Amino acid sequence: MKIVLADDHAIVRSGFSMILNFQSDMEVVGTAADGIEAYTMVAKCKPDILIMDLSMPPGESGLIATGKIKEDHPDTKILILTMHDDEEYLFHILKSGASGYVLKNAPDEELLLAIRTIHGGGTYIHPKMATSLVREFIKKDTTSQTEDPFEILTKRELEILPLVAKGYGNKEVAEKLFISVKTVEANKAKIMEKLNLRSRPELVQYALKKKMLDF
Template sequence: MRIVIVDDHAVVRSGFSMILNYQADMEVVATAADGREAYLMVGKHHPDILLMDLSMPPGESGLIATGKISSDYPETKIIILTMYDDEEYLFHVLKSGASGYVLKNAPDEELLSAIRMVYKGGTYIHPQMATSLVKDYIKKDQGSNENDPYKILSTRETEILPLIAKGYGNKEIAEKLFVSVKTVEAHKAKIMEKLQLKSRPELVEYALRKKLFDF
């Protein structure tokens, strides 16, 4: 496995390089001090794994670099190596394209296992953080479902809503659903009332947020 290590501290880069190069199946091909340099090293060496620190002042942060690298070099798997045991950081880096999240104070064996797991196509999250993340997600999801006015729309209203958002007129919607124009107008008024929306742009924004249709 070809690996690039990114950290703003030289001693950290050297320490991790020694650990990884000692493994028979791993080789550190380059190191970098910030996100911008990391992007250049990935473009030059095309590593299998990129170990990325999150905070690297005054250089480009690991979060920004993760998004760029995962977009331009998707074949390189990114593992975040950080001191932050915070679910918010974890959420953002996973959205940015990272495949792993390991704390710097974790045992060497955990880091090595994470690298091998991600290399094989898996995702690694520190166990304690993974548990907290799942609990937090379930809690938020349950709360959002309970308070979501979309749940009180009728079946017909859920059919009409995305059609309105797509720009269809009342007559076109009526023809598509084999109902009268007056019926469509009545449903539209009910949708706006239930969702507490005042204009068509608000309705379009709502539909996009709910992912009710794709362009």
């Protein structure tokens, strides 16, 4: 099977490429450092599997790119590879079109199993996260936000929120908007307070629901 590997760390791309190319049924045909490069490589190489890191600052995040890639290249199956094990991410990852989810600290054998599982038409989710997914589907959405962010957030806060949701750090947001890191931190705190959010995953979920992110 042909595989494209997208991760913002070159050493991670090299390490996983060695593991995958060692397998008799796998070949890494391309690599990418962010979501935009991943889209380009999928269009060029037409892989069977795309292994996508979830967060790739300062480039386009894997979460944002997954939906676009699945829409334009539905035959390529996407396996998300990430350090995050938050329940909020899992629901949106699968909803965006990914076929599986593996943590970066998982054993090599689990990664290989996940690749072969989704290549065969299945879905791979770690048992711990599968329980979270079931819970997400059966519970009522009591935390849905009905407020219009364009009415309750300032212009500066509206600029900062999608950048934070895409995975950019405080320094990177400051450089993009030509403001100080302290200003970013202060506005992030105000955003979390105004929207009644407690964590970064909740902020990402809010941005997705309000369609504040784009490819």
